[in-house]
Amino acid sequence: MGKTFELETLRILINSSALKPLDLHQRIQRSLCSLILEGTLAPGMRLPATRKLSQSLGIARDTVENAYVQLHRDGFIERRVGSGSYVSESLGRAVRGKKGKRTWSGEGGQKDSNIDLGLSHRGENYRRTGCVADTRAAKAFATGLPETRTFPMATWEKLQRQVTREHGEKALLHGDPQGAEPLRKAIATYLNLERGANVNPDQILVLSSTRQSLFLCAQLFSDTNKPILIEDPSYYGAKKVFEANGAPLIPVEVDENGLRTDILQNDKSDAGFVYVTPSHQYPTGVTLSLERRFELIEWAARNGKWIVEDDYDSEFHYDGLPTACVQGLDNNDRTIYLGTFSKTLFPGLRLGYMVLPRQLVDSFINARNIMDGYTPQIPQLTLARFMEDGYYNTHIRSMRKLYAERRHVMIESLERRLSSVIDVLRPEGGLQIPCFLKPGWSEEETIKKARRHGIDILGLSQLYTGNNRMEGWILGYSSLSNYEIEKSVKALSDILRKG
8 A cells, every 4th residue: 555656546535526525534545445445455555553644645544544444343344452454354256456447438337238138028129229318408499398498487386385384294194106196186177178088087197207197008018029009100208218118119101191090900919008199199299080099999898908099288289170189080999198297387397197098097007116116295285276277278378388389489490591401390299390301312421410519309210110211300490499499590590501
């Protein structure tokens, strides 16, 4: 330990930013522990006396003594009367040695992919498929982000104070795994009135997100290697959830009327369910026609399948009235309806829900209970009050008007500045614009150029499961002001024009 190199290494570790919040004796203890574990200080090596080390470091002897005492208690060093302090011989092979230091490579600190981690098949799928990267800031052209700058925060805080006063310490205890009853009643009332659903509060399961709903569907309906039917193209988050659970995906083509039910009718697989976004198909924005909705319902009943209906942004329909949800039309009770408040209110709320056929309710509640118990009560009760008092409907109407205006600005700006690059689709609703690249333009290259200048674009081709892939972009606009939309489209146009 007397070597200059090792003493300087100790100084560097002690003063590292990671240890700054700790007391000095803790920083010394942690630093010496690291040096022991990595083999710089080998088993049996004598440590400098506390007086000598304190002088070398320019600190009080008691500080070093406190560090040594903790190292001794933890078994990292032995203290021999009249002889000194030594790295514990009993550590033996527990010490990795210099050649065995932890090494990290690749993004996200992933270990060497050649190392056998002993993961299950499902665990290996999680490692291989990665995760869904949610956009954490409002910037061009983030998808799925609502406008949060105009959210009535003062009203929300007032209602939250009311809830905490009314429920007191009860709101701090464990909650109902199915969800707070006031919120389930408010959701049922809203869906029955606004979406033409046929829902009882006892059918509702409150969760943290749509992805958690999809995870539960994959867990309960699809064993490893059992396929899932999915729209093509489809929501990226759904694809990742299903693939990570080991389910092969069977793509079902989408056209101008939504999911092609004629293809579905010919399916001979043993898939347990089909995942659909009928109100505004993601990402094309088309609406599943009423005729196909009934064909879908008939197919599920005839084949004993389930329909997983993701109604993620049905509130934001701008051209005419939205079509009634599939769940409300399904007299056979084969539809699982998914909704979220991340798009209608704000993503940090982390509240979504499922409407389940009655025969599935207990199974899903049990699975959810095992997964994470329940959703925090205070946000649920606050949201229930927000809906009961009419603030939710008022906010939706305000956002619908705002997003319709932004959609118009976005489409007009894209067609004016980028008509030579893309064909712009005009979806009847939603929070993003799908665009197809014209011949001669590469999705990969245009996205790379944009990202080099701080503009994030979601590529269309990665949302396909089958081989018939279209290249293009998905451009979100809901979280951007009209000025920000114009500025961002101009910046993208300039970037592509410069080559």
